[in-house]
Every structure is written in C-alpha cells, then in structure tokens.
Amino acid sequence: MDHTPRYALITGASSGIGERFARHYAALGVPLVLTARREQRLHALAAELRARVPVQVIAADMAEPGAAQALVGQLHDAGLRVRILVNNAGYGLPGRYRERDWFEHARFLRVMIEAWTELTWRLLPELRASGAGRIINVASFAALMPGAAGQTLYAPAKSFMLRLSESLSLENADAGVNVTALCPGFTWSEFHDVTGTRQQMDRLPAWMWLDPDQVVREAIDAVERGRVLVIPGWRYRLAYAVLRHLPDQVLLGLMRRGSRRIRPVD
Known part of the structure; x- marks a missing residue:
C-alpha cells in the first residue's frame, strides 16, 4: 500500500480566501503546498501552520508564461503528490476594456484562464490515481450574472471556470474525483484593496458581505459531498434562485x- 502523503495545493494562498483554505485544511490534518507571488507572507503562514501539518512553500507568479508547468515540475522534483487542488489565484482588473494596455489583459487572462486550466490538466493524472481527488475552483457569483461594466473580463473568466468545472466533474467522477465551482458574492478580504476599489465597495450594505471562513467551510463541505456548484450564504442562493428566471434584458x-453604482467607469 502506498503511504506517500497526499497534499492540498492551494494557489493564491498568501491572503484572503486562499489563506483561509490553508487554515481550514490544516485544521483537518491535510498537509499543504502553498503557492503565491508573495513568498515572505507564504513562509509566515507556513511557519504558523507547521504546528499542525507538514507545509511546503513554492513561490510562483501564475501570470508568467510557463508558471503552471514549472510549479508541477517543482512538486514532482520534491516528491510531493497532490490529492486536493484549490485553484484560488486571481484578481480583478478595474476600468474600461480599452483603457488598459493589452499586456495587462494578457497577464490577467493567463492567471484567470490559462494557468489554472493547465495546472489542473497536469495534475489530473495523480488526482485520479488517488481515488479520492478533490478540485475546488474559486469562481464568483459574477459567473452566474451578465458581465459588468468596469470589470470587463472578470465575469467571462469566472463563467469559463464554472463551465469547465462542470465538464471536469462529468469526466472524472468515475475515478472518484469531485470538482466544485465556488461562487461567492462579495467576501471580506484584501481583494478590493489590491484592485483599488475598496472605496466603491464600502458603499455596499453590510448584508451583502460574506465571512471568508463561512465561504471556505461551505466549499470544503460541497466538494466532499460531490456538489458541482456552491453559492455560499442564503441571501446569495435566494438571489440566484430569483435572478435566473429573469429575462436577459432585465438582468x-x-x-x-449596479455597475454605475459601485464601479464607476466614466
């Protein structure tokens, strides 16, 4: 019997939802591989969590070409095998589409579409071989809505993540691999500080904000139950139940x- 430890690989683990995933999986006794751009923050988190589980740190910028291949190469060189993959790395790119240089859009698309899809493709064989692989793709409630002005590529990228999660679930259920798309609404984290939209986001009522620990707990429960889509928070689930029946023009x-209110683009 193979007793090699099987790790949870979490991208974008240095802060926000990714950091909370690391803490929750450590509490469950799952060894971790943490990756993000900010190596110092990863090492600080790893030092704290090593009291519970083995933790490895691999700094990587998923916006760089070849990042996914290099990351998997480092994993295999170190003899690390993955059973749980949390594709969390991501960010927003506020502003009108033509106001941004194409270089910025290209980097965004590498992180939000190319890198995680390649990473998943490269790790699928060992996830399937484990007999109980788990993939959590951190999408967004935006994936369930029409695109918004001022975040032109964000909703399309998250919608892609949701649809690919559905396909991957169908293709890999036979090997015991559960795939879940996590679609949270507005969640307390550094996300909006990084994108420079905190002032606009602070205009939202308090009830629209989710606790990141709640988001992560619901995601882990969902992937273990084999649920493909999870929308944390009853208010967002209710909103989705209503909105999905509205005509496209109304949406x-x-x-x-909504875009004018919280993402002014003029």
Missing part, C-alpha cells in the same frame, strides 16, 4: 445600474 438593466 442587463440591473447590471447597468
């Missing part, structure tokens, strides 16, 4: 007004 009108 677009709602997004137009």
Whole structure:
C-alpha cells in the first residue's frame, strides 16, 4: 500500500480566501503546498501552520508564461503528490476594456484562464490515481450574472471556470474525483484593496458581505459531498434562485445600474 502523503495545493494562498483554505485544511490534518507571488507572507503562514501539518512553500507568479508547468515540475522534483487542488489565484482588473494596455489583459487572462486550466490538466493524472481527488475552483457569483461594466473580463473568466468545472466533474467522477465551482458574492478580504476599489465597495450594505471562513467551510463541505456548484450564504442562493428566471434584458438593466453604482467607469 502506498503511504506517500497526499497534499492540498492551494494557489493564491498568501491572503484572503486562499489563506483561509490553508487554515481550514490544516485544521483537518491535510498537509499543504502553498503557492503565491508573495513568498515572505507564504513562509509566515507556513511557519504558523507547521504546528499542525507538514507545509511546503513554492513561490510562483501564475501570470508568467510557463508558471503552471514549472510549479508541477517543482512538486514532482520534491516528491510531493497532490490529492486536493484549490485553484484560488486571481484578481480583478478595474476600468474600461480599452483603457488598459493589452499586456495587462494578457497577464490577467493567463492567471484567470490559462494557468489554472493547465495546472489542473497536469495534475489530473495523480488526482485520479488517488481515488479520492478533490478540485475546488474559486469562481464568483459574477459567473452566474451578465458581465459588468468596469470589470470587463472578470465575469467571462469566472463563467469559463464554472463551465469547465462542470465538464471536469462529468469526466472524472468515475475515478472518484469531485470538482466544485465556488461562487461567492462579495467576501471580506484584501481583494478590493489590491484592485483599488475598496472605496466603491464600502458603499455596499453590510448584508451583502460574506465571512471568508463561512465561504471556505461551505466549499470544503460541497466538494466532499460531490456538489458541482456552491453559492455560499442564503441571501446569495435566494438571489440566484430569483435572478435566473429573469429575462436577459432585465438582468442587463440591473447590471447597468449596479455597475454605475459601485464601479464607476466614466
């Protein structure tokens, strides 16, 4: 019997939801591989969590070409085998589409589409071989809505993540691999500080904000139960139940007004 430890690999683990995933899996006794750009923060988190589980740190910038291949190479060189993959690395790129240089869009698309899809492709054989592989793709409630002005590529990228999660679930259930797309609404984290939209986000009512620990708990429970889609928070689940039945033109009108309120682009 193979007793090699099977790790949870968490991308974007230095802060926010990724950090909370690391803490929750450590509490469950799952050894960790943490990756993100900010190596110093990863080492600080790893030093804290090593009291519970083995933790490895691999600094990587998923916006760089070849980052996914290099990351998997480092994993295998170190003899680390992955059973749980949390594709969390991501960010927002506020502003009108044509106001950003294409170089910025290209880096965004590498992180939000190319890197995690390649990482998943490269790790799928060992996830399947484990007999109980788990993939959590951190998408967004935006994946369930029409695109918004001022975050032009964000909703399309998250929608892609949701749809690919569904396909991967169908293709890999036979090997015991559960795939879940996590679609949270607004969640307390550094996300909006990094994108420079904190002032706009602070205009939202308190009830719209989710606790990141709640988000992570619901995601882990969902992937263990084999649920493909999880929307944390009853308010967002209720909103989705209502919004999905509205005509497209009504939804677009709602997004137009919402974009003006919290993401001014003029």
